[in-house]
Amino acid sequence: MGEGKLTRIPDDDVLGRAAAWRREGRDVALATVxxxxxxxxxxxxxxxxxxxTGAFVGSVSGGCIEGAVVREALAAxxxxxxRTLEFGVSNEQAWEVGLACGGTVRVYVERLT
Amino acid sequence: MRRDDLDRVQAVRAxxxxxxxxxxxxxxRQVVWEPAMAGLDTAVVAEIERAVDDDVSxxxxxxxxxxxxxxxxxxxxxxxxxxxxIAQPLARMAVLAGYGVTLxxxxxxxxxxxxxxxxxxxxxxxxxxxxxxxxxxRTAVVTLTHDPKIDDPALAVALRSPAFYIGALGSRxxxxxxxxxxxxxxxxxxxxxxxxxxxxxxxxxxxxAEIALSIMAQITQVRRLAKAACEAA
Numbered sequence: 001m002g003e004g005k006l007t008r009i010p011d012d013d014v015l016g017r018a019a020a021w022r023r024e025g026r027d028v029a030l031a032t033v034x035x036x037x038x039x040x041x042x043x044x045x046x047x048x049x050x051x052x053t054g055a056f057v058g059s060v061s062g063g064c065i066e067g068a069v070v071r072e073a074l075a076a077x078x079x080x081x082x083r084t085l086e087f088g089v090s091n092e093q094a095w096e097v098g099l100a101c102g103g104t105v106r107v108y109v110e111r112l113t
Numbered sequence: 114m115r116r117d118d119l120d121r122v123q124a125v126r127a128x129x130x131x132x133x134x135x136x137x138x139x140x141x142r143q144v145v146w147e148p149a150m151a152g153l154d155t156a157v158v159a160e161i162e163r164a165v166d167d168d169v170s171x172x173x174x175x176x177x178x179x180x181x182x183x184x185x186x187x188x189x190x191x192x193x194x195x196x197x198x199i200a201q202p203l204a205r206m207a208v209l210a211g212y213g214v215t216l217x218x219x220x221x222x223x224x225x226x227x228x229x230x231x232x233x234x235x236x237x238x239x240x241x242x243x244x245x246x247x248x249x250x251r252t253a254v255v256t257l258t259h260d261p262k263i264d265d266p267a268l269a270v271a272l273r274s275p276a277f278y279i280g281a282l283g284s285r286x287x288x289x290x291x292x293x294x295x296x297x298x299x300x301x302x303x304x305x306x307x308x309x310x311x312x313x314x315x316x317x318x319x320x321x322a323e324i325a326l327s328i329m330a331q332i333t334q335v336r337r338l339a340k341a342a343c344e345a346a
Contacts, residue, residue: 019119034172034181045170082141112114
């Protein structure tokens with residue numbers, strides 16, 4: 001197999017980007033979909049990496065909740081605490097960050113130390 | 114997450130081995146799991162092994178504690194036999210879909226690596242090449258040459274492997290002849306039913322890119338919809 005046993009990790013690999021950002025000395029938080037109910041755009045395990053300026057790669061939804069997740073990621077960078085977020089139509093913030101598809105998503109947010 | 118844990122996960126993934134991260138949601142404790150790892154609660158290990166086997170990340174409850182199990186499986190593999198025109202868009206689409214692609218064609222003039230970026234190219238004879246590549250249940254095999262000398266040996270190895278998808282390009286008539294030849298090699302109808310031929314979903318594809326699309330769609334369909342059936346076989 002030519003180049004030995006090394007497997008190419010896709011360029012859109014969120015963890016790879018997170019690691020690279022951290023090596024550059026940026027603050028980084030990771031958001032991960034840890035549960036979904038009903039229809040949801042991204043499966044469990046989908047990730048978003050956020051740096052200290054709010055720049056992000058990856059996705060945890062079809063774009064419906066990324067804004068709110070980035071805010072929480074910046075908060076996690078600030079206080080160093082992990083948090084578990086839940087988004088869905090029953091959420092009282094539904095107007096702001098609800099999922100158009102009617103599903104529910106649970107997202108774990110943590111700082112990369 | 115600690116940076117050294119992240120670096121370890123990336124190193125294991127790059128080596129093509131499965132790895133998982135277990136995160137205790139209350140408190141944030143994290144463990145990087147690899148096969149045969151010692152020193153972790155057996156009930157947690159059992160849950161991780163199940164998730165890895167299912168190739169699914171999920172949140173479980175063990176001893177009243179919620180633990181998120183993030184499974185990173187090695188990439189799916191696609192082995193394409195025949196460096197023909199269709200192989201070019203097929204290889205590119207497969208790479209985009211996250212597959213590690215190996216192209217096999219003993220005809221060196223066809224198997225020019227420059228035509229196939231991001232693809233491992235083998236000019237070994239297909240039976241040798243496929244024996245070495247050892248298709249597993251995360252591997253799809255597609256033959257594209259129409260040439261029995263090249264396609265048949267590859268299909269014979271694929272049929273003896275647990276590959277989750279086997280496809281062979283060719284018309285109904287070509288495929289009927291192919292099944293006769295494989296039957297003469299001792300494969301029964303049940304075994305040969307694993308071969309998708311004519312290959313690809315029937316979407317009226319005409320151009321090489323469209324045919325590649327129909328093949329990639331069928332591989333995805335088998336992977337996502339018939340996964341349980343394939344793994345039970």
